[in-house]
Amino acid sequence: MKSLVSSKPDQQKEWSSMLRILTTRLARIAAIAIMPVALSLSAFAADAPLRIAADPVPHTEILAFVQKLAPDFQFKIVELSQGVNPNELLASGDVDANYFQHVPYLRSQEQALGQKFAVAATVHIEPLGVYSRKHKSFDAVPDGASVAVPNNATNLSRALYLLQAQGLIKLKAGFDAPDKQAATPQDIADNPKHLKILEIEAAQLPRSLDDVDLAVINGNYALEAGLSPAKDSLGLEKADGNPYANVLVTTPKLADDPRIARLSKLLTSPEVAKFIREHYQGSVIPVNN
Template sequence: MKKSLMVIAGLAMSFNMISSAMAAEALRIAADPVPHAEILQYVKKIDPSLDLKIIELTSGVNANELLAHGDVDANYFQHVPYLRDQQKALGQTFAVAATVHIEPLGIYSRKITSLQQVPNNATVAVPNNVTNLSRALYLLQAQGLIKLKAGFNDPANDQATPKDIAENPKQLKILEIESPQIPRSLDDVDLAVINGNYALEAGLVPAKDALGLESADNNPYANILVTTPKLADDPRIKKLAEDLQSPKVAEFIRQNYQGSVIPVAVK
Protein backbone atom coordinates (compact mmCIF):
# COMPACT_ATOMS: atom_id res chain seq x y z
CA MET A 1 0.00 0.00 0.00
CA LYS A 2 2.82 2.34 0.98
CA LYS A 3 4.65 1.52 -2.26
CA SER A 4 1.52 2.22 -4.32
CA LEU A 5 1.07 5.58 -2.64
CA MET A 6 4.69 6.44 -3.41
CA VAL A 7 4.19 5.51 -7.06
CA ILE A 8 1.04 7.64 -7.27
CA ALA A 9 2.83 10.54 -5.59
CA GLY A 10 5.73 10.16 -8.00
CA LEU A 11 3.41 10.18 -11.00
CA ALA A 12 1.63 13.27 -9.68
CA MET A 13 4.95 15.02 -9.18
CA SER A 14 6.05 14.12 -12.71
CA PHE A 15 2.77 15.40 -14.13
CA ASN A 16 3.13 18.66 -12.21
CA MET A 17 6.69 19.06 -13.42
CA ILE A 18 5.59 18.51 -17.04
CA SER A 19 2.72 20.97 -16.63
CA SER A 20 5.06 23.54 -15.10
CA ALA A 21 7.57 23.06 -17.91
CA MET A 22 4.83 23.51 -20.52
CA ALA A 23 3.55 26.61 -18.76
CA ALA A 24 7.08 28.04 -18.84
CA GLU A 25 7.35 27.63 -22.61
CA ALA A 26 6.14 30.31 -24.99
CA LEU A 27 2.85 29.51 -26.67
CA ARG A 28 3.46 29.52 -30.42
CA ILE A 29 0.46 30.90 -32.29
CA ALA A 30 0.12 31.53 -36.03
CA ALA A 31 -2.06 34.49 -36.99
CA ASP A 32 -2.90 36.78 -39.86
CA PRO A 33 -1.14 40.16 -39.41
CA VAL A 34 -4.38 42.19 -39.31
CA PRO A 35 -6.35 42.13 -37.12
CA HIS A 36 -5.39 38.83 -35.46
CA ALA A 37 -1.72 39.49 -34.66
CA GLU A 38 -2.61 43.03 -33.54
CA ILE A 39 -5.20 41.64 -31.14
CA LEU A 40 -2.68 39.11 -29.82
CA GLN A 41 -0.13 41.88 -29.27
CA TYR A 42 -2.74 43.66 -27.16
CA VAL A 43 -3.28 40.45 -25.17
CA LYS A 44 0.46 40.35 -24.46
CA LYS A 45 0.21 43.91 -23.18
CA ILE A 46 -2.70 43.33 -20.80
CA ASP A 47 -1.55 39.88 -19.64
CA PRO A 48 2.26 39.80 -19.23
CA SER A 49 1.98 36.41 -17.50
CA LEU A 50 1.05 34.81 -20.83
CA ASP A 51 4.16 34.26 -22.95
CA LEU A 52 3.05 34.38 -26.59
CA LYS A 53 5.24 33.82 -29.63
CA ILE A 54 3.19 35.30 -32.45
CA ILE A 55 4.01 33.99 -35.91
CA GLU A 56 2.50 36.22 -38.60
CA LEU A 57 1.25 34.29 -41.60
CA THR A 58 2.39 35.08 -45.12
CA SER A 59 0.61 34.28 -48.37
CA GLY A 60 0.64 30.59 -49.23
CA VAL A 61 1.28 29.34 -45.69
CA ASN A 62 -1.39 26.97 -44.35
CA ALA A 63 -1.66 27.58 -40.61
CA ASN A 64 -3.63 24.36 -40.13
CA GLU A 65 -0.79 22.36 -41.65
CA LEU A 66 1.60 24.10 -39.25
CA LEU A 67 -0.66 23.11 -36.38
CA ALA A 68 -1.05 19.52 -37.57
CA HIS A 69 2.73 19.13 -37.90
CA GLY A 70 3.41 20.56 -34.44
CA ASP A 71 5.16 23.68 -35.73
CA VAL A 72 2.76 25.88 -33.75
CA ASP A 73 0.54 25.28 -30.73
CA ALA A 74 -2.50 27.19 -32.00
CA ASN A 75 -3.70 29.42 -34.79
CA TYR A 76 -6.04 32.37 -34.99
CA PHE A 77 -7.22 33.38 -38.46
CA GLN A 78 -10.20 31.27 -39.59
CA HIS A 79 -13.89 30.59 -39.10
CA VAL A 80 -15.67 27.30 -38.39
CA PRO A 81 -16.89 26.50 -41.94
CA TYR A 82 -13.32 26.93 -43.23
CA LEU A 83 -11.98 24.77 -40.39
CA ARG A 84 -14.44 22.00 -41.23
CA ASP A 85 -13.25 22.03 -44.85
CA GLN A 86 -9.62 21.96 -43.71
CA GLN A 87 -10.22 19.00 -41.39
CA LYS A 88 -11.57 17.02 -44.33
CA ALA A 89 -8.75 18.09 -46.63
CA LEU A 90 -5.98 17.35 -44.12
CA GLY A 91 -7.55 14.31 -42.46
CA GLN A 92 -7.02 16.00 -39.09
CA THR A 93 -9.18 16.85 -36.10
CA PHE A 94 -8.68 20.21 -34.42
CA ALA A 95 -10.23 21.85 -31.37
CA VAL A 96 -11.91 25.25 -31.13
CA ALA A 97 -10.67 26.98 -27.99
CA ALA A 98 -12.39 30.37 -28.31
CA THR A 99 -14.77 32.34 -30.53
CA VAL A 100 -13.53 35.89 -30.81
CA HIS A 101 -14.74 38.21 -33.58
CA ILE A 102 -16.39 38.65 -36.96
CA GLU A 103 -14.74 40.34 -39.93
CA PRO A 104 -17.69 41.12 -42.22
CA LEU A 105 -17.04 40.21 -45.85
CA GLY A 106 -17.40 43.25 -48.09
CA ILE A 107 -17.98 44.22 -51.72
CA TYR A 108 -15.57 46.90 -52.98
CA SER A 109 -14.99 48.82 -56.21
CA ARG A 110 -12.77 51.53 -57.62
CA LYS A 111 -15.03 51.99 -60.64
CA ILE A 112 -18.44 52.60 -59.12
CA THR A 113 -19.72 54.16 -55.90
CA SER A 114 -22.98 52.23 -55.49
CA LEU A 115 -24.25 48.75 -56.22
CA GLN A 116 -27.05 50.38 -58.21
CA GLN A 117 -24.35 51.34 -60.73
CA VAL A 118 -23.15 47.78 -61.41
CA PRO A 119 -23.01 47.43 -65.21
CA ASN A 120 -24.11 44.44 -67.24
CA ASN A 121 -21.37 41.83 -67.70
CA ALA A 122 -19.46 43.22 -64.72
CA THR A 123 -16.47 41.18 -63.55
CA VAL A 124 -16.59 40.21 -59.87
CA ALA A 125 -13.50 38.90 -58.09
CA VAL A 126 -14.31 36.40 -55.32
CA PRO A 127 -12.19 34.15 -53.07
CA ASN A 128 -11.30 30.82 -54.66
CA ASN A 129 -11.40 28.65 -51.52
CA VAL A 130 -14.59 26.64 -51.06
CA THR A 131 -16.03 28.28 -47.95
CA ASN A 132 -15.27 31.91 -48.75
CA LEU A 133 -16.39 31.48 -52.36
CA SER A 134 -19.74 30.28 -51.05
CA ARG A 135 -19.81 33.09 -48.52
CA ALA A 136 -19.19 35.64 -51.31
CA LEU A 137 -22.08 34.26 -53.37
CA TYR A 138 -24.44 34.53 -50.40
CA LEU A 139 -23.33 38.15 -49.96
CA LEU A 140 -23.96 38.91 -53.64
CA GLN A 141 -27.40 37.36 -53.21
CA ALA A 142 -28.10 39.41 -50.06
CA GLN A 143 -27.27 42.54 -52.05
CA GLY A 144 -29.73 41.56 -54.81
CA LEU A 145 -27.11 40.98 -57.51
CA ILE A 146 -27.74 37.24 -58.00
CA LYS A 147 -30.10 34.55 -56.74
CA LEU A 148 -29.02 31.05 -55.75
CA LYS A 149 -30.97 27.89 -56.51
CA ALA A 150 -33.71 26.74 -54.13
CA GLY A 151 -32.30 24.87 -51.16
CA PHE A 152 -29.38 27.21 -50.52
CA ASN A 153 -30.64 28.70 -47.28
CA ASP A 154 -27.94 28.05 -44.68
CA PRO A 155 -24.58 29.70 -45.47
CA ALA A 156 -22.80 27.67 -42.80
CA ASN A 157 -23.81 24.30 -44.26
CA ASP A 158 -25.14 24.80 -47.81
CA GLN A 159 -21.98 25.67 -49.70
CA ALA A 160 -22.63 27.32 -53.04
CA THR A 161 -20.54 27.55 -56.20
CA PRO A 162 -21.11 29.62 -59.36
CA LYS A 163 -22.95 26.59 -60.80
CA ASP A 164 -25.60 27.13 -58.12
CA ILE A 165 -26.55 30.60 -59.36
CA ALA A 166 -30.17 30.42 -60.56
CA GLU A 167 -30.62 34.06 -61.56
CA ASN A 168 -27.92 36.46 -62.75
CA PRO A 169 -29.80 39.43 -64.26
CA LYS A 170 -26.67 41.50 -64.94
CA GLN A 171 -24.75 38.48 -66.26
CA LEU A 172 -21.98 38.99 -63.72
CA LYS A 173 -18.73 37.23 -64.55
CA ILE A 174 -17.43 35.46 -61.44
CA LEU A 175 -13.62 35.45 -61.29
CA GLU A 176 -12.10 33.22 -58.58
CA ILE A 177 -8.82 34.52 -57.12
CA GLU A 178 -6.62 33.68 -54.12
CA SER A 179 -8.07 35.65 -51.20
CA PRO A 180 -4.88 37.62 -50.33
CA GLN A 181 -4.52 38.72 -53.96
CA ILE A 182 -8.02 40.12 -54.39
CA PRO A 183 -7.30 43.66 -53.07
CA ARG A 184 -4.60 43.96 -55.75
CA SER A 185 -7.18 43.15 -58.42
CA LEU A 186 -9.43 46.11 -57.58
CA ASP A 187 -8.21 48.17 -60.53
CA ASP A 188 -8.79 45.30 -62.94
CA VAL A 189 -12.34 44.25 -62.00
CA ASP A 190 -15.66 45.99 -61.52
CA LEU A 191 -16.33 44.52 -58.07
CA ALA A 192 -14.27 42.57 -55.57
CA VAL A 193 -15.53 40.56 -52.61
CA ILE A 194 -12.79 40.81 -49.98
CA ASN A 195 -12.31 39.18 -46.58
CA GLY A 196 -12.18 41.71 -43.76
CA ASN A 197 -8.60 41.01 -42.73
CA TYR A 198 -7.26 41.42 -46.28
CA ALA A 199 -9.31 44.58 -46.73
CA LEU A 200 -7.77 46.05 -43.58
CA GLU A 201 -4.27 45.05 -44.66
CA ALA A 202 -4.87 46.86 -47.98
CA GLY A 203 -5.84 50.06 -46.18
CA LEU A 204 -9.56 49.70 -46.77
CA VAL A 205 -12.05 50.41 -43.99
CA PRO A 206 -14.85 47.86 -44.40
CA ALA A 207 -17.39 49.80 -42.35
CA LYS A 208 -16.82 52.88 -44.56
CA ASP A 209 -15.50 51.70 -47.94
CA ALA A 210 -17.59 48.60 -48.66
CA LEU A 211 -20.50 49.04 -51.07
CA GLY A 212 -22.14 46.06 -49.41
CA LEU A 213 -21.19 44.47 -46.11
CA GLU A 214 -22.06 41.12 -44.58
CA SER A 215 -24.44 41.32 -41.62
CA ALA A 216 -23.04 40.44 -38.21
CA ASP A 217 -26.41 39.08 -37.04
CA ASN A 218 -26.43 35.26 -36.80
CA ASN A 219 -23.16 35.28 -38.73
CA PRO A 220 -21.60 31.77 -38.80
CA TYR A 221 -18.17 33.11 -39.77
CA ALA A 222 -16.83 34.23 -36.41
CA ASN A 223 -13.04 33.93 -36.20
CA ILE A 224 -11.79 31.34 -33.76
CA LEU A 225 -8.74 30.27 -31.77
CA VAL A 226 -7.85 26.75 -32.87
CA THR A 227 -5.55 24.17 -31.31
CA THR A 228 -5.14 20.39 -31.23
CA PRO A 229 -7.26 18.07 -29.06
CA LYS A 230 -4.07 17.23 -27.15
CA LEU A 231 -3.49 20.88 -26.22
CA ALA A 232 -7.13 21.85 -25.67
CA ASP A 233 -6.74 21.63 -21.89
CA ASP A 234 -3.29 23.24 -21.79
CA PRO A 235 -3.43 26.05 -19.18
CA ARG A 236 -1.79 28.45 -21.65
CA ILE A 237 -4.49 27.82 -24.26
CA LYS A 238 -7.22 28.24 -21.67
CA LYS A 239 -5.71 31.52 -20.45
CA LEU A 240 -5.37 32.87 -23.98
CA ALA A 241 -8.98 31.89 -24.73
CA GLU A 242 -10.11 33.68 -21.59
CA ASP A 243 -8.18 36.82 -22.55
CA LEU A 244 -9.44 36.85 -26.15
CA GLN A 245 -13.04 36.65 -24.94
CA SER A 246 -12.59 39.29 -22.24
CA PRO A 247 -14.32 42.70 -22.05
CA LYS A 248 -10.93 44.41 -22.41
CA VAL A 249 -10.19 42.75 -25.74
CA ALA A 250 -13.76 43.37 -26.93
CA GLU A 251 -13.34 47.07 -26.18
CA PHE A 252 -9.94 47.12 -27.92
CA ILE A 253 -11.57 45.64 -31.03
CA ARG A 254 -14.44 48.15 -30.96
CA GLN A 255 -12.16 51.15 -30.48
CA ASN A 256 -9.52 50.17 -33.03
CA TYR A 257 -11.62 48.74 -35.86
CA GLN A 258 -14.87 50.71 -35.46
CA GLY A 259 -17.26 48.21 -36.99
CA SER A 260 -14.80 46.63 -39.42
CA VAL A 261 -14.11 43.92 -36.83
CA ILE A 262 -16.87 43.02 -34.37
CA PRO A 263 -16.35 41.15 -31.07
CA VAL A 264 -18.86 38.36 -30.61
CA ALA A 265 -17.98 36.61 -27.37
CA VAL A 266 -17.44 38.41 -24.10
CA LYS A 267 -17.05 36.39 -20.89
Protein backbone atom coordinates (compact mmCIF):
# COMPACT_ATOMS: atom_id res chain seq x y z
CA MET A 1 0.00 0.00 0.00
CA LYS A 2 2.79 2.41 0.85
CA SER A 3 4.37 1.94 -2.56
CA LEU A 4 1.03 2.60 -4.31
CA VAL A 5 0.34 5.72 -2.30
CA SER A 6 3.84 7.02 -2.76
CA SER A 7 3.60 6.51 -6.53
CA LYS A 8 0.58 8.86 -6.98
CA PRO A 9 2.62 12.09 -6.86
CA ASP A 10 5.02 10.61 -9.39
CA GLN A 11 2.13 9.68 -11.68
CA GLN A 12 0.65 13.13 -11.37
CA LYS A 13 3.98 14.73 -12.31
CA GLU A 14 4.29 12.42 -15.28
CA TRP A 15 0.77 13.20 -16.49
CA SER A 16 1.38 16.93 -16.06
CA SER A 17 4.59 16.70 -18.05
CA MET A 18 2.88 14.75 -20.82
CA LEU A 19 0.03 17.28 -20.89
CA ARG A 20 2.47 20.18 -21.25
CA ILE A 21 4.26 18.43 -24.11
CA LEU A 22 0.97 17.66 -25.85
CA THR A 23 -0.26 21.24 -25.42
CA THR A 24 2.98 22.63 -26.83
CA ARG A 25 2.82 20.32 -29.84
CA LEU A 26 -0.82 21.22 -30.53
CA ALA A 27 0.04 24.94 -30.34
CA ARG A 28 2.88 24.42 -32.83
CA ILE A 29 0.61 22.50 -35.19
CA ALA A 30 -2.02 25.23 -34.96
CA ALA A 31 0.56 27.95 -35.64
CA ILE A 32 1.86 26.08 -38.68
CA ALA A 33 -1.70 25.64 -39.95
CA ILE A 34 -2.57 29.31 -39.48
CA MET A 35 0.68 30.71 -40.89
CA PRO A 36 -0.07 30.07 -44.59
CA VAL A 37 -3.49 31.69 -44.14
CA ALA A 38 -1.94 34.78 -42.55
CA LEU A 39 0.71 34.94 -45.25
CA SER A 40 -1.87 34.58 -47.99
CA LEU A 41 -4.00 37.36 -46.47
CA SER A 42 -0.94 39.60 -46.30
CA ALA A 43 -0.08 38.82 -49.89
CA PHE A 44 -3.68 39.48 -50.91
CA ALA A 45 -3.57 42.92 -49.27
CA ALA A 46 -0.35 43.76 -51.11
CA ASP A 47 -1.78 42.56 -54.43
CA ALA A 48 -5.26 44.04 -54.00
CA PRO A 49 -6.11 46.83 -56.46
CA LEU A 50 -5.57 50.33 -55.13
CA ARG A 51 -8.69 52.45 -54.73
CA ILE A 52 -8.01 56.00 -55.93
CA ALA A 53 -10.50 58.85 -55.58
CA ALA A 54 -10.16 61.35 -58.44
CA ASP A 55 -11.96 64.27 -60.08
CA PRO A 56 -13.44 63.39 -63.50
CA VAL A 57 -11.28 65.89 -65.44
CA PRO A 58 -8.35 65.72 -65.85
CA HIS A 59 -7.43 63.34 -63.03
CA THR A 60 -9.61 60.36 -63.99
CA GLU A 61 -8.58 60.78 -67.62
CA ILE A 62 -4.89 60.75 -66.68
CA LEU A 63 -5.38 57.66 -64.50
CA ALA A 64 -7.24 55.94 -67.36
CA PHE A 65 -4.21 56.59 -69.57
CA VAL A 66 -1.97 55.05 -66.88
CA GLN A 67 -4.15 51.93 -66.95
CA LYS A 68 -3.57 51.65 -70.72
CA LEU A 69 0.13 52.32 -70.23
CA ALA A 70 0.48 49.52 -67.65
CA PRO A 71 -2.39 47.05 -68.18
CA ASP A 72 -0.93 44.58 -65.68
CA PHE A 73 -1.21 47.15 -62.88
CA GLN A 74 -4.69 46.86 -61.42
CA PHE A 75 -6.28 49.79 -59.60
CA LYS A 76 -9.81 51.09 -59.17
CA ILE A 77 -10.69 54.70 -59.97
CA VAL A 78 -13.38 56.13 -57.69
CA GLU A 79 -14.70 59.07 -59.69
CA LEU A 80 -15.76 61.87 -57.38
CA SER A 81 -19.13 63.58 -57.33
CA GLN A 82 -19.92 67.00 -55.92
CA GLY A 83 -20.24 67.21 -52.16
CA VAL A 84 -17.83 64.35 -51.46
CA ASN A 85 -14.59 65.15 -49.63
CA PRO A 86 -11.85 62.83 -50.97
CA ASN A 87 -9.67 63.49 -47.92
CA GLU A 88 -12.42 62.24 -45.62
CA LEU A 89 -12.67 59.11 -47.77
CA LEU A 90 -8.92 58.63 -47.43
CA ALA A 91 -8.90 59.23 -43.68
CA SER A 92 -11.73 56.72 -43.14
CA GLY A 93 -10.03 54.03 -45.25
CA ASP A 94 -12.69 54.00 -47.98
CA VAL A 95 -9.95 54.70 -50.54
CA ASP A 96 -6.19 54.14 -50.52
CA ALA A 97 -5.19 57.38 -52.26
CA ASN A 98 -6.66 60.44 -53.89
CA TYR A 99 -5.63 62.58 -56.83
CA PHE A 100 -7.40 65.92 -57.11
CA GLN A 101 -5.69 68.60 -55.00
CA HIS A 102 -2.64 70.80 -54.57
CA VAL A 103 -0.44 70.93 -51.47
CA PRO A 104 -1.72 74.24 -49.97
CA TYR A 105 -5.26 72.83 -50.03
CA LEU A 106 -4.04 69.53 -48.59
CA ARG A 107 -2.37 71.31 -45.66
CA SER A 108 -5.57 73.23 -44.90
CA GLN A 109 -7.47 69.92 -44.98
CA GLU A 110 -5.03 68.34 -42.54
CA GLN A 111 -5.79 71.11 -40.08
CA ALA A 112 -9.55 70.93 -40.66
CA LEU A 113 -9.73 67.13 -40.33
CA GLY A 114 -7.03 66.67 -37.70
CA GLN A 115 -5.34 64.12 -39.98
CA LYS A 116 -1.89 63.69 -41.49
CA PHE A 117 -1.51 62.66 -45.10
CA ALA A 118 1.47 61.86 -47.32
CA VAL A 119 2.28 63.29 -50.74
CA ALA A 120 3.35 60.42 -52.99
CA ALA A 121 3.87 62.22 -56.32
CA THR A 122 3.67 65.70 -57.85
CA VAL A 123 2.04 65.38 -61.26
CA HIS A 124 0.61 68.45 -63.00
CA ILE A 125 -0.53 72.07 -62.77
CA GLU A 126 -4.03 73.26 -63.66
CA PRO A 127 -3.60 77.02 -64.12
CA LEU A 128 -6.35 79.10 -62.54
CA GLY A 129 -8.00 81.33 -65.12
CA VAL A 130 -10.21 84.43 -65.36
CA TYR A 131 -13.18 83.94 -67.73
CA SER A 132 -15.99 86.10 -69.06
CA ARG A 133 -18.95 85.72 -71.40
CA LYS A 134 -19.62 89.47 -71.35
CA HIS A 135 -16.22 91.03 -71.98
CA LYS A 136 -13.40 90.36 -74.43
CA SER A 137 -10.66 92.04 -72.40
CA PHE A 138 -9.94 93.41 -68.94
CA ASP A 139 -10.07 96.95 -70.34
CA ALA A 140 -13.74 96.39 -71.20
CA VAL A 141 -14.68 95.43 -67.63
CA PRO A 142 -16.89 98.25 -66.28
CA ASP A 143 -16.78 100.03 -62.94
CA GLY A 144 -18.58 98.03 -60.26
CA ALA A 145 -18.25 94.74 -62.15
CA SER A 146 -18.99 91.49 -60.34
CA VAL A 147 -16.23 88.90 -60.01
CA ALA A 148 -16.99 85.35 -58.85
CA VAL A 149 -14.14 83.60 -57.01
CA PRO A 150 -13.79 80.22 -55.22
CA ASN A 151 -15.07 80.32 -51.64
CA ASN A 152 -12.52 77.94 -50.07
CA ALA A 153 -9.69 79.77 -48.34
CA THR A 154 -6.81 78.44 -50.43
CA ASN A 155 -8.29 79.05 -53.88
CA LEU A 156 -9.86 82.34 -52.79
CA SER A 157 -6.37 83.60 -51.96
CA ARG A 158 -5.05 82.18 -55.22
CA ALA A 159 -7.80 83.99 -57.16
CA LEU A 160 -7.00 87.33 -55.53
CA TYR A 161 -3.34 86.98 -56.43
CA LEU A 162 -4.35 86.23 -60.02
CA LEU A 163 -6.57 89.33 -60.15
CA GLN A 164 -3.62 91.31 -58.82
CA ALA A 165 -1.35 89.85 -61.51
CA GLN A 166 -3.84 91.05 -64.14
CA GLY A 167 -3.79 94.59 -62.73
CA LEU A 168 -7.42 94.53 -61.58
CA ILE A 169 -6.72 94.94 -57.86
CA LYS A 170 -3.76 95.55 -55.59
CA LEU A 171 -3.26 93.73 -52.32
CA LYS A 172 -1.65 95.18 -49.22
CA ALA A 173 2.12 95.46 -49.01
CA GLY A 174 3.80 92.10 -48.55
CA PHE A 175 1.21 90.11 -50.49
CA ASP A 176 3.44 88.92 -53.31
CA ALA A 177 3.95 85.22 -52.51
CA PRO A 178 0.67 83.25 -52.71
CA ASP A 179 2.17 80.13 -51.15
CA LYS A 180 3.44 82.07 -48.13
CA GLN A 181 0.83 84.75 -47.46
CA ALA A 182 -2.88 83.91 -47.80
CA ALA A 183 -5.10 86.77 -48.98
CA THR A 184 -8.76 87.57 -48.36
CA PRO A 185 -10.95 90.36 -49.80
CA GLN A 186 -10.13 92.38 -46.65
CA ASP A 187 -6.51 92.47 -47.85
CA ILE A 188 -7.36 94.41 -51.02
CA ALA A 189 -5.62 97.80 -50.74
CA ASP A 190 -6.60 99.23 -54.12
CA ASN A 191 -9.66 98.40 -56.23
CA PRO A 192 -9.77 101.00 -59.04
CA LYS A 193 -12.77 99.44 -60.83
CA HIS A 194 -14.64 98.92 -57.54
CA LEU A 195 -15.01 95.23 -58.32
CA LYS A 196 -17.58 93.30 -56.29
CA ILE A 197 -16.00 90.05 -55.10
CA LEU A 198 -18.53 87.21 -54.87
CA GLU A 199 -17.41 84.02 -53.13
CA ILE A 200 -19.00 80.94 -54.72
CA GLU A 201 -18.41 77.21 -54.36
CA ALA A 202 -15.63 76.34 -56.79
CA ALA A 203 -17.57 73.65 -58.65
CA GLN A 204 -20.42 76.10 -59.33
CA LEU A 205 -18.23 78.84 -60.84
CA PRO A 206 -18.67 77.84 -64.52
CA ARG A 207 -22.45 78.12 -64.06
CA SER A 208 -22.03 81.66 -62.75
CA LEU A 209 -20.50 82.94 -65.99
CA ASP A 210 -23.82 84.18 -67.39
CA ASP A 211 -24.58 86.12 -64.21
CA VAL A 212 -21.26 87.86 -63.48
CA ASP A 213 -18.77 89.97 -65.37
CA LEU A 214 -15.78 87.77 -64.52
CA ALA A 215 -15.26 84.39 -62.89
CA VAL A 216 -12.02 82.93 -61.60
CA ILE A 217 -12.28 79.19 -62.23
CA ASN A 218 -10.11 76.23 -61.30
CA GLY A 219 -8.66 74.42 -64.30
CA ASN A 220 -10.45 71.11 -63.70
CA TYR A 221 -13.88 72.75 -63.41
CA ALA A 222 -13.20 74.87 -66.50
CA LEU A 223 -12.33 71.74 -68.50
CA GLU A 224 -15.42 69.89 -67.22
CA ALA A 225 -17.54 72.83 -68.42
CA GLY A 226 -16.04 72.65 -71.91
CA LEU A 227 -13.76 75.66 -71.49
CA SER A 228 -10.16 75.65 -72.68
CA PRO A 229 -8.05 77.53 -70.12
CA ALA A 230 -5.30 78.09 -72.67
CA LYS A 231 -7.69 79.56 -75.26
CA ASP A 232 -10.79 80.87 -73.48
CA SER A 233 -9.39 82.65 -70.42
CA LEU A 234 -8.70 86.37 -70.34
CA GLY A 235 -5.85 85.73 -67.92
CA LEU A 236 -4.11 82.58 -66.73
CA GLU A 237 -1.74 81.70 -63.92
CA LYS A 238 1.89 81.22 -64.86
CA ALA A 239 3.24 77.69 -64.65
CA ASP A 240 6.77 78.68 -63.65
CA GLY A 241 7.18 78.65 -59.88
CA ASN A 242 3.51 77.76 -59.41
CA PRO A 243 3.05 76.22 -55.93
CA TYR A 244 -0.31 74.69 -56.82
CA ALA A 245 0.75 71.51 -58.58
CA ASN A 246 -1.70 68.63 -58.20
CA VAL A 247 -0.45 65.67 -56.21
CA LEU A 248 -1.15 62.01 -55.53
CA VAL A 249 -1.95 61.71 -51.82
CA THR A 250 -2.09 58.69 -49.53
CA THR A 251 -1.86 57.93 -45.80
CA PRO A 252 1.44 57.72 -43.88
CA LYS A 253 0.71 54.00 -43.39
CA LEU A 254 0.60 53.39 -47.16
CA ALA A 255 3.37 55.82 -48.10
CA ASP A 256 5.86 52.97 -48.63
CA ASP A 257 3.39 50.58 -50.23
CA PRO A 258 4.90 49.18 -53.48
CA ARG A 259 1.60 49.79 -55.29
CA ILE A 260 1.73 53.49 -54.39
CA ALA A 261 5.38 53.60 -55.47
CA ARG A 262 4.55 52.11 -58.85
CA LEU A 263 1.61 54.45 -59.45
CA SER A 264 3.79 57.44 -58.48
CA LYS A 265 6.45 56.35 -60.96
CA LEU A 266 3.89 55.98 -63.74
CA LEU A 267 2.21 59.34 -63.06
CA THR A 268 5.55 61.13 -63.26
CA SER A 269 6.79 59.22 -66.32
CA PRO A 270 7.71 60.85 -69.66
CA GLU A 271 4.81 58.98 -71.27
CA VAL A 272 2.23 60.58 -68.96
CA ALA A 273 3.86 64.00 -69.37
CA LYS A 274 3.57 63.65 -73.14
CA PHE A 275 -0.07 62.60 -72.86
CA ILE A 276 -0.87 65.65 -70.71
CA ARG A 277 0.88 68.06 -73.07
CA GLU A 278 -0.74 66.67 -76.22
CA HIS A 279 -4.21 66.05 -74.80
CA TYR A 280 -4.72 69.31 -72.89
CA GLN A 281 -2.74 71.72 -75.07
CA GLY A 282 -1.52 73.96 -72.23
CA SER A 283 -4.70 73.80 -70.15
CA VAL A 284 -2.99 71.19 -67.94
CA ILE A 285 0.78 71.31 -67.62
CA PRO A 286 2.94 68.36 -66.54
CA VAL A 287 5.45 69.06 -63.78
CA ASN A 288 7.82 66.39 -65.09
CA ASN A 289 8.85 66.83 -68.71
